Amino acid sequence: MAATGTSLILVAGTLTFSNEWYQTKTFNWRVPIATILIAAGFEGLDKFDPRVATGLGIMALIVAATTEFNGKSAVATIGDLFGSTGTQKKRVTVV
Numbered sequence: 001m002a003a004t005g006t007s008l009i010l011v012a013g014t015l016t017f018s019n020e021w022y023q024t025k026t027f028n029w030r031v032p033i034a035t036i037l038i039a040a041g042f043e044g045l046d047k048f049d050p051r052v053a054t055g056l057g058i059m060a061l062i063v064a065a066t067t068e069f070n071g072k073s074a075v076a077t078i079g080d081l082f083g084s085t086g087t088q089k090k091r092v093t094v095v
Helices: 006-022 029-047 049-067 074-081
Strands: none
Touching: 006 029, 006 049, 006 074, 029 049, 049 074
């Protein structure tokens, strides 16, 4: 079973890849390859110091979820996909 830091990196890479694929409708091979390489590095770091690997994995997941790509972050894309209206501004017309 993959360690916690490695698992977080894999989730962050999957989130980044799926957000880009959903928005551009193109398959970018660089994201999965980079995710696998970084996850392999985190596997070694996780054996050396699991707390550091977990902390860095959490940071990577937060960055992957909130960084805007083509104007939308992964969190905003997921919100649009499920019809979230909580973050939209309401327009008020004054006559």
